[in-house]
Amino acid sequence: MLEMKLSQLDRKADWAAAGVKLPGYDVQAMIKETKENPVWLHFGAGNIFRGFIAVLQQRLLEKGLAKSGIVASDTFDYSLLDMIYKPFDNLTLLVGLKPDGNTEKTIVASVADNIKADISDEAEMARMKAVFTNPSLQMVSFTITEKGYALKGLNGEFSPLAKADMEAGPAKARHAMSFVTAMLWERFKAGAYPIAVVSMDNCSHNGEKLKASVLDVAHAWAANGFVTADFVAYVEDETRVSFPWSMIDKITPRPAQVVEDMLLEAGIADMKPIITPKNTFIAPFVNAEIPQYLVVEDRFPNGRPALEEAGVFLTDRDTVNNTERMKVTTCLNPLHTALAVYGCLLGYDLIAKEMNDPQLKGLIENIGYKEGMPVVVDPKILSPMDFIHEVIDVRLPNPFVPDTPQRIATDTSQKVGIRFGETMKSYVASDKLDVTSLTYIPLALAGWLRYLLAVDDNGEAFTCSSDPMLETLQSYLKDVKLGDAASADGKLKPILSNEVLFGLNLYEAGLGEKIEGMFKELIAGPGAVRATLKKYVG
8 A cells, every 4th residue: 555645535445445534525615615604713723623623513514514614723832733734734634542442543624724813923814804704603612721711820810911911902912812802803893793602621611711701801901992892792792792601521632652653554644743832742643532522502693503413412501511510520520630640640651551550540439439429410411420430431441542641630720629629619518518528539639739749659750741830839839848747837728728729718618637638648758659549548
């Protein structure tokens, strides 16, 4: 077999021989239709978009339920588009990883174009405004990670970047939230056309967070004379600009060497991953697990693609909220974070390997089944018990999903308030449950604080994953020494009492001292992490 390149879609027999499914629609016609009548623009051009969201539109195109594709953009790493989208004609090779080692390979072609969200690039801005001001545009979606929505720091004050954008106005918007607000201003001026602005990020109340940040910017610009009061009213009116809530779930790890090798052996060329100048590690292929869930509030004032025909649950806000709470606060995300921080401390390089560790598996079973399930609200469209069983028994142990604790540990400061804080708050609010009875969630939080010391259980230094609050958090712990429990006295209080971080003051909740005690056990010396896990988990 001769080598094939991703853009050579005409080599149907060779792709079939390689076990790759080709798009079942006229790609060029789709590109033309999208240019004339764009329907969907997406910010955040990484793997969850390429390996999940773009596939939804591909399914609709193949069923004849859509004519246009998606316009992809990125608010952070513009070079991503230059290095992974443009050279491969916006195509992605999706490799679905089954627990038995088999794969499903598909070329995803539903991305019609890519545009940089760079306010300083006049040519790109002309193209972006043309999309945003087209009456046909129905939705703008996002996978920019939770920190992408944040305008404020842990101190509750606007960041320097957010302040600068608010003072400079739409023409100089740099923050992702400022940028989308600037584009909504363009749409308003063009005719105040309706649109849905949809966060598909893995965080609680994502639509609420997105709307709050957009309105913060809009109000500041109105106060500074950059936009009109009518524009603010437009953004506030959900019959014209809606911010649907959603829940998304699919594990899309970094591209794995074993998958790259398999593709090259099948005769598929140019699959080598690249690292962008902003340190995004990405490849022309996406390797991902097969299970996936997307639940979206059905609030689209300008219409929408027939997403329910692509496997999306379209429902009301309460159901989205309950489904998201089920996943993010109980059945998956807190388990992932616990595995991440302890996996780094114990030297693991794969989540799946951690699932063979009796203490780590026991830890997440107790967090999920024992401490989380009593406060789960059944969303009805998915069974919480079935979901968590699939997570613990099928998804996390899948040896062919090359996901790492180091990847999951990224941005943990942005996650602990939701992944653990919401359950703790539910215990505090309950007249039947005692928050001080919690053991395994406090142990997970103590493990995260131990992780911040950047020293593993053997006493060897390691590099913590990126986190916008890493430097601040580590500064509180700079005098804590492994082997000296007393060195931790008083050091954790600024962290554990921070309501912005956890959603509540953990001392007032009755858990601060418990976490301090566990932390001291974890720093008793080399081997203390394992010994502490054995003490509490067995």
